[in-house]
Amino acid sequence: MARVVGGDGPDLAKDKMVDVAEKLDTRLVGPLDPNVQTIIEDFVEVCHPVESLPILVLRDNATAAVFVEVHLLADALVRVATLDVPLDPDDSGDYRANREVVEDHVAFAKMKEDATNARAFSNLVCEFTTAFDEDHPLKVIGGQHRFTAIQEALENGVNEHHGVKLYFALDNEQRLDVQLISNTNIAVSTDLFDRMTETLAGPELREWCQKVGLLEKDEDFADRRARGNPITVRAARTFIVNYYRGTEVEPKKFDKTATTPALLKSGVNVEEWETLKAQNPTLWEDKNLQTAGREFALLVDAQRKRFTTAAGKLKPGSADSAEKAMNYAVLSAWAYVAGVLSKNKTRQRRHFALRTVQNKDPLNAAALGKGRHKADQENYRGLGYRTDAKERNRLVELFYLQAEDGSQITTAKIDLAIKKAVAKEALLEVSKASAKAKSE
Structure with a gap:
């Protein structure tokens, strides 16, 4: 028999808890694995759904995941539910797949008001499992904001019934799929998608970022890109891919070589990232890559500190400058x-020493903002704001030029780097056109 958590539920379900055969209607899914059947029966006894028994069991034919759709009273739901849900409880149990609750969002404030006014919510998405956290077998996968609103309303004496789509015995692939589809109603960010897929792939990228200082100890990737947030999976992948791309360039041919850094996509499975890992099986032990990662983390920190007060607050009007190193064009080019x-x-070493500049920010954000070419459009904001290929090219030239003598980033260097980038683009176009003419 299952261990019953908390008190009694609605009499309708309680009175019908007799024979196992009366609890579940499996005519649409066929015979169930005995383990899955036991888990569903445990749910019925623990949570007391208000539906008449037997409860109809369904299957998602896209993934073969088994689920039911039921209603639970708030007190039965809140008593055994948790938002603290790992995507991979075995290999990455300390890291969460679901997005953070956005406390200050206007839609969330309205949701909490509705819950207090006894609104019945639907489409909470959960998994019932005692495999981890036995005291809270109901794991909330989708609907974190609705659950929080229900929880707060219950504290104020509002005990309404709410619709729950409840899964059983999910494997990691099925759990990832449920995470994604359950968050589409609140527009799951591409960065959250990346974090979930990387968590499922393994802890290596996260542990590498923690080791080099791009993440704090035990910190996870951000679920959305924002100033001051931890690094995103997209940024970390982009950094590593571009480091290896750079190693393929022959320095003596730098001025005649296309040197456009990549900006990896987000929210999709990135073939270039998977290929890089397959081609570099010792990537995570690469000491040179680790050194580059540590130096960039120090640059990010130095840039932020230049615009932070002694009390640890951001100086007024300096948000863009403080986060300049995390601009995707800057990150990829560096x-x-x-x-x-x-x-x-x-x-x-001169490239790395950029972070040690005295009396001004390492990237000289003010000077970057004034950097432009005569051919640029009027709405061009200066170097270091955009992330397109032209911007990335120009920053590569700037960092490469700065490393010649290590005399930091100056207005003259920015101007020269932009001109060199424009000239290289023209040279490469001429070379391409010449090759085409010879082949015809």
């Missing part, structure tokens, strides 16, 4: 040049 210079340790 990593790319670190890779190019891996063959020239003297110049690479």
Whole structure:
């Protein structure tokens, strides 16, 4: 028999808890695995759904996941439910797949008001399992905001029934699928998708970022990109891919080589990332890559500190400048040049030493903002704001140029780097056109 958590539920379900055969209607799914059947029976006894028994059991034919759709009173729901749900409880049990509750969102405030006014919510998505956290077998996968609103309303004496789509015995692939589809109503961010897929792939990227300082100890990737948030999976992947891309460039041919850093996609399975890992099985032990990661983390920290008061607060009007190193164009270009210079340790050390600049921010954000070419459009905001290929190209030239003498980023260097990027683009276009003409 299952261990019953808490008090009694509605009499309708309680009175019908007799024979096992009367609890479940499996005519649409056929014979159930005995383990799955036992878990569903445990749910009925623990949570007392208000539906008449037997409860209809359904199957998602896309993934073969087994589920039921039922209603639970708030007190039965809240008593055994938790938002603390890992995607992979075995290998990454300390890291969560679901998005954070956005406390200050206007829609959430309205949701809490509705719950207090006895609104019955639906489409909470949960998994019932005692495999981890036995005291809270109802794991809320989708509907974190609705559950929180229900929880607060219950504390104020509002005990309404709410609709729950409840899954049983999910494997990791099925759990990821449920995480994704259950969050589409609140527009799951592409960064959250990346975090979930990377969690399922394994802890290596997260542990690497923690080791080099791009994440704090035990910290997880951000579920959405925002100023001051931890690094995203997209940014971490982009950094590593561009470092390795840079190592493929012959420094002596730098001025005649296309040196456009990649900006990896987000919210999809990234083939380039998977290919890189397959081609570099010792990637996570690469000491040179680790050094580059540590140096970039120090640059990010130095840039932020330059615009932070002694009390730890951001100086007024400095948000863009403080986060300049985390701009995707800056990040990808810095990593790319670190890779190019891996063959020239003297110049690479100058590249890394950029973070040690005295009396101004390392990236000279004010000067970057004034950097532009005469051919740029009027709405061009200056170097270091956009993330397109042109921006990434220009920043590669700037970082590579800065490493020649290590005399930091200046207005003159920015101007020269932009001109060199424009000239290289023209040179490559001429070379391509010439090759095409010869082949015809």
